[in-house]
Amino acid sequence: MRCETWKKWVSDALDGELAGERTVRLDRHLKDCAGCRAYRESLTRLQADAEGLADPGLAPGDWADFSRRLESRLGGSVPSREVPQRAPFFFRRKWVWAGASFLVLAFIGTYFAVLRPRGVREPMFVSIEDSVARVFGEIGSNSELENAFNQEIMASIAEAVRPPEDEAPVAFDDNPLFWEGLSDRELAYIESALRKERDHGGPS
Amino acid sequence: MDERPDDVLVEQARRGGVEAFSELARRHQQRIYRLIYGMTRNHSDTDDLTQEVFLTAFKSMPGFRGTAGFYTWIYRIAVNLTLNFLRKRGREKQRAEYHDNLLYGEGAAAGLPSPEGGPVRNELRGRIAEAVDSLPPHFKASFLLVADQGMSHADAARVLGCSENTVSWRMHKARKMLQARLKPYLNEVGP
Secondary structure, three states: OOOHHHHHHHHHHOOOOOOHHHHHHHHHHHHHHHHHHHHHHHHHHHHHHOOOOOOOOOOOHHHHHHHHHHHHHHHOOOOOOOOOOOOOHHOOOHHHHHHHHHHHHHHHHHHHHHHHOOOOOOOOOOOHHHHHHHHHHHHHHOOOHHHHHHHHHHHHHHHHOOOHHHHHOOOOOOOOHHOOOOHHHHHHHHHHHHHHHHHOOOOO | OOOOOHHHHHHHHHHOOOOHHHHHHHHHHHHHHHHHHHOOOOOOEEEEEEEHHHHHHHHHHHHOOOOOOHHHHHHHHHHHHHHHHHHHHHHHHHHHHHHHHHHHHOOOOOOOOOOOOOOEEEEEEHHHHHHOOOHHHHHHHHHHHHHHHOHHHHHHHHHHHOOOOHHHHHOOOOOOOOHHHHHHHHHHHHO
């Protein structure tokens, strides 16, 4: 046990508040601990020197005078004869507060449910048609913007109708794979056909 | 000498009996005065406060239910009134010290003088009184009730409205504070 606890026991012992078994343990500790022993000695000395410290040192005549003055003041002082009566049940403070709270809540509820003025509500969702019409209206009101818009639209249309480049007609003999896929016999046939055609004045 | 027990006098005083209450006041006034004097160290304040304690008690007598003894009840009124008074006086004292410091510089309201120069035993009591006076109000009240008035921790706890353990700790702390503050003087005087 720490000396702090033993010192508290010393204080309790000085007040006569330490139980028997603890007194024995404290005595045993004090035999071994010089610090706690010195502490007890200083407290004992302090206690002895503080004896009668609060004695006001008044003479009997002073007490008699004090009593006389008190009695004269008591005579002029009337005790509150009635013990304060409790208010009737529903007028007690807690019920008054509960009632007031209920009335406030009821008023707020009624206001939102019935009395609150209802203005024209803005629709929360706008249809696509309405939003497009609004955009067109904005564009139509500005000629410069309208021209730019029309140009953009026309360019988009032209791009949409132009056939993609990979769909343009391609001569099959331009494709090198075509020639690579032919057999020697087929190549010889084509060669003879071309020679014959040249001999007859066809395209070279 | 009035032989009526406290209970009878209390009952009569509750019905507005000034004479019965005066007798009760006569029986307890010295101890109440002593307690308040121990806390204020001033006769004028003590006189006013003690009168105030009994007047307050007399006015509140019809509401006194007797669950605590009259003795405990009147002590509790005394402690509460005195603590309130000390709190108020402490604020005023702090204000005065602040103004003193402004006027005369720091240290104008210094505490205890140095022990150098040897205070002797007859001076030690004055030092103890000053040291007790410097205790925090609740510690001072506990110390005076137990060490000076000889109350048990249980009785002091009832008066102070706290637990016995709290009184025990306050006594321990108060003694440690006093011992620390008075150590130079206690060593000097010797056993």
